[in-house]
Amino acid sequence: ELKVEQNPLFLSMQEGKNYTIYCNYSTTSDRLYWYRQDPGKSLESLFVLLSNGAVKQEGRLMASLDTKARLSTLHITAAVHDLSATYFCAVVEEYGNKLVFGAGTILRVKS
Amino acid sequence: NAGVMQNPRHLVRRRGQEARLRCSPMKGHSHVYWYRQLPEEGLKFMVYLQKENIIDESGMPKERFSAEFPKEGPSILRIQQVVRGDSAAYFCASSPLLRLAGIGELFFGEGSRLTVL
Numbered sequence: 001e002l003k004v005e006q007n008p009l010f011l012s013m014q015e016g017k018n019y020t021i022y023c024n025y026s027t028t029s030d031r032l033y034w035y036r037q038d039p040g041k042s043l044e045s046l047f048v049l050l051s052n053g054a055v056k057q058e059g060r061l062m063a064s065l066d067t068k069a070r071l072s073t074l075h076i077t078a079a080v081h082d083l084s085a086t087y088f089c090a091v092v093e094e095y096g097n098k099l100v101f102g103a104g105t106i107l108r109v110k111s
Numbered sequence: 112n113a114g115v116m117q118n119p120r121h122l123v124r125r126r127g128q129e130a131r132l133r134c135s136p137m138k139g140h141s142h143v144y145w146y147r148q149l150p151e152e153g154l155k156f157m158v159y160l161q162k163e164n165i166i167d168e169s170g171m172p173k174e175r176f177s178a179e180f181p182k183e184g185p186s187i188l189r190i191q192q193v194v195r196g197d198s199a200a201y202f203c204a205s206s207p208l209l210r211l212a213g214i215g216e217l218f219f220g221e222g223s224r225l226t227v228l
Contacts, residue, residue, distance in 0.1 A: 033216060042202065043154075043219040088153060097167060098144065099217060101153040 002027045002093045006102035013079045013109050021105045023072040023089035032072045033090045033099065034063050043088065046074075079109045114138065115220035116185075117203050123226045130190040130197070132223045136205030142166075143186040144217060145178060148200040157201075160186060193227045200224045 003026040013019055023032070031050050035043040047056045049065035049072060056063050060083065062075045072089055086106050090099040114137035124130050136143050141162050146154040156170040160180035171178065175193075180186040190197055201224075204217035 035219075042221045045216060045218075048216055090154075098156050098159055099154075100156065101146075103153040 002029070002091060002096070002100045004089060004091050004100050004102040006087075006089055006105050008105060009103060010106045011108070013076070013107065015080055015109055015111055016078050018078065019076050021074040021076075021087055021089075021107075023074070023091075023102055025070050025072075025091045025100075027070075028094040029067070029070070029091045030094050031092050032065055033092075034072070034074055035088045035090060037086045037088065037104070039086075046087075076107070079107075081109050081111055083107060084109045115203060115205050115218050117201075117220035117223050119223060120221060121224050121226070123228060124193050125228050126194055127192050130193050130225055130227075132188040132190075132201050132203075132225070133185040134188070134203030134205075134220060135185040136203075137207075137218055140205035140207045140218075142206045143180050144204045144206070145186070145188050146202045146204065148202060148222075150199070154202060157188070190225070193225070195227045198225055198227045 005024045007022050033048050034046040036046050037043050047063040052067040054065045060077045065072045086104045088101050088104045090101045092099055116135040118133050122130055143160045145157040147157055148154045158171050158178045159167040162180055163182050175191045177189045200222045202219050202222045204219045206217050
């Protein structure tokens with residue numbers, strides 16, 4: 001059974017600082033997703049990572065995937081308050097048909 | 112996530128009542144997923160449906176929960192005889208592709224928040 005673990009589960013950052021969220025998964029996968037969720041809202045797709053070594057960047061967020069290590073990272077550069085949200089990684093098991101989510105990382109950026 | 116419509120957005124039920132949650136997928140999407148999110152937790156897969164077929168219901172509780180996606184109309188998640196532990200946000204997502212092939216991804220609705228008194 002595919003298991004997805006994120007850490008940290010809670011992250012309090014000062015504006016302007018850098019930090020990384022980690023996502024480990026337990027079985028072979030052919031794709032990984034990062035989502036953002038604001039309180040009481042739905043999930044917004046941030047990145048889809050499809051292959052080993054894939055790196056994608058959007059603004060202050062950069063995601064990477066190492067399929068050999070079964071690890072993805074979401075790096076935050078020079079955090080700003082607007083990035084405060086919960087971030088989820090989700091993995092599709094190889095040949096599978098559903099997303100399995102991590103528990104989420106609650107990010108709070110302090111002014 | 113625009114385009115996946117869920118209703119009601121908020122639903123309050125007393126213990127023992129029935130809850131019906133509806134999901135209309137994005138135009139052109141014939142695959143629907145239901146997920147449940149308990150407070151302060153991640154999303155847990157419940158069921159995956161194609162029109163008139165249940166593809167994977169491995170995440171559905173064995174009793175009281177059922178789902179359908181008829182040929183016409185929205186997908187419906189039905190919870191009979193609700194209990195307080197059913198209080199959660201229920202998210203629907205849709206995809207145009209079987210098995211999330213290629214670069215397929217899920218598009219999520221705004222969710223239906225069920226409160227059981």
